[in-house]
Amino acid sequence: MLRFIKHTGIVVGALSVLVFFCIYIGARYPASRPLTEAEKELAHSIYGDQIRLDSVRIAPDSIYSIDVSKTIGDTIHIRTADYNSDLSYKTLLIHELGHVWQYQNGGWGYIPKSLVVQFVAFSQTGSTSAAYNWEEDFLKGTPWEKLNPEQQAESIAEYFYYREIGGGQELKRQLECFIPFLRNNSCE
Numbered sequence: 001m002l003r004f005i006k007h008t009g010i011v012v013g014a015l016s017v018l019v020f021f022c023i024y025i026g027a028r029y030p031a032s033r034p035l036t037e038a039e040k041e042l043a044h045s046i047y048g049d050q051i052r053l054d055s056v057r058i059a060p061d062s063i064y065s066i067d068v069s070k071t072i073g074d075t076i077h078i079r080t081a082d083y084n085s086d087l088s089y090k091t092l093l094i095h096e097l098g099h100v101w102q103y104q105n106g107g108w109g110y111i112p113k114s115l116v117v118q119f120v121a122f123s124q125t126g127s128t129s130a131a132y133n134w135e136e137d138f139l140k141g142t143p144w145e146k147l148n149p150e151q152q153a154e155s156i157a158e159y160f161y162y163r164e165i166g167g168g169q170e171l172k173r174q175l176e177c178f179i180p181f182l183r184n185n186s187c188e
């Protein structure tokens with residue numbers, strides 16, 4: 001028994017080291033670049049001063065984005081196959097910057113939360129899409145702060161999308177009052 005516990009401890013310890021190593025490299029990925037001036041302007045138009053944009057890095061098609069785009073700390077591992085137009089790139093970037101916002105304002109907790117909700121959604125529906133569905137909670141009156149990290153990022157990206165296409169004016173206005181850093185005087 002003691003031997004089993006010892007071996008289990010070694011395996012768990014080794015896996016933890018591996019996970020931390022992967023996160024460490026993912027957050028400081030060598031083949032990454034800073035945001036361009038245009039990307040900074042785009043990010044600022046949504047997040048204002050809520051994100052330290054000089055710290056943000058983009059790693060296009062890195063090993064971390066082999067399945068899907070993801071953000072580790074300040075580094076966005078963006079998968080070029082995830083977008084096919086300028087607008088879809090920008091919308092994806094705004095979603096991923098949502099995770100940078102979560103990291104810079106709340107630390108690493110968004111990663112396990114995001115993984116858990118995606119795992120639960122996948123095990124219940126065969127797809128991770130349900131983890132991103134923010135509308136139901138929004139209609140129920142759940143505060144934005146209580147949404148899971150994917151719902152938060154997706155609601156910001158959708159607001160951005162409607163802003164760009166000039167549609168969904170009523171929803172866009174409601175989202176302005178829903179998302180804390182978009183609130184303005186008309187939300188009182």
Ligand SMILES: [Zn+2]
Nearest residue numbers: 095099150153
């Ligand atoms: Zn996400």
